[in-house]
Amino acid sequence: MLLAFSSPPFYTTYVRLPEEDEPIPTPIYNNPRYHPFFDHALGAADGSHIVTALPLDERSASRNRKGGISQNVFATCTLDTLLFTYVLSGIEGSATDSPYAGYGFVDLLLVPYRGVRYHLAEWGRAGLKPVNKEELFNLRHAKLRNAIERIFGILKKRFPILRAGCEYDMKYQVRLPPALCALHNFIRIYDPSEIQDFQDVQGDPDRAPQTGELAEGPATRAERSRADSRRDYIAQTMWESYQGWLRQAEAGEDEQME
Numbered sequence: 001m002l003l004a005f006s007s008p009p010f011y012t013t014y015v016r017l018p019e020e021d022e023p024i025p026t027p028i029y030n031n032p033r034y035h036p037f038f039d040h041a042l043g044a045a046d047g048s049h050i051v052t053a054l055p056l057d058e059r060s061a062s063r064n065r066k067g068g069i070s071q072n073v074f075a076t077c078t079l080d081t082l083l084f085t086y087v088l089s090g091i092e093g094s095a096t097d098s099p100y101a102g103y104g105f106v107d108l109l110l111v112p113y114r115g116v117r118y119h120l121a122e123w124g125r126a127g128l129k130p131v132n133k134e135e136l137f138n139l140r141h142a143k144l145r146n147a148i149e150r151i152f153g154i155l156k157k158r159f160p161i162l163r164a165g166c167e168y169d170m171k172y173q174v175r176l177p178p179a180l181c182a183l184h185n186f187i188r189i190y191d192p193s194e195i196q197d198f199q200d201v202q203g204d205p206d207r208a209p210q211t212g213e214l215a216e217g218p219a220t221r222a223e224r225s226r227a228d229s230r231r232d233y234i235a236q237t238m239w240e241s242y243q244g245w246l247r248q249a250e251a252g253e254d255e256q257m258e
Contacts, residue, residue, distance in 0.1 A: 044079060048073050050073050058170075
């Protein structure tokens with residue numbers, strides 16, 4: 001069954017990349033905080049650690065930053081329906097602990113500003129409002145991208161084996177995440193109300209953050225420049241819209257006081 005769920009036709013039927021002409025996701029289109037700034041976003045992407053069992057002499061490369069033995073699974077998901085759209089498993093657990101790990105500036109990826117408050121927990125602890133376009137962009141980016149953290153959290157609560165590990169040959173352990181992601185999608189499609197059982201799941205306890213310098217990767221200097229300019233344009237227009245909203249809110253308060 002593991003091979004069946006992680007192979008065509010089942011896997012390719014239920015885990016697929018979105019089409020370019022997919023409609024704007026509802027969480028974006030119906031929310032002025034995100035529309036029209038993120039209209040072209042097709043989903044969210046991130047990695048997560050999945051517990052693995054390995055012989056003693058093979059554990060070094062798979063030891064993650066918390067000291068556990070894991071494989072890093074990279075995935076993308078939809079923003080509205082919480083469906084996995086791409087899964088890559090089998091990456092050694094230590095991979096994202098490198099100081100050079102990170103997502104690069106490319107035309108098809110919108111990354112947050114480096115060195116600026118980002119994660120929702122940071123905003124919650126601070127209790128502050130954004131003070132510039134970079135902070136505002138990161139805050140709204142993090143709220144949308146939280147879909148990938150939540151879907152990983154749901155997957156692990158639905159299938160506890162992903163946090164407990166299993167002592168099978170690694171060639172089978174690598175197939176487990178994509179197989180269970182496909183099963184997750186199957187359940188979401190044919191029993192959509194079942195997601196209500198996971199309302200308490202808001203994140204992924206084993207997230208594999210990309211914490212180093214943003215990797216240049218194969219992108220050209222021109223592509224990185226385009227991606228950087230696009231992000232700055234989105235952030236600036238978002239900031240101007242936000243400032244306009246603040247002025248309206250302040251004017252409304254003044255009228256009420258009068």
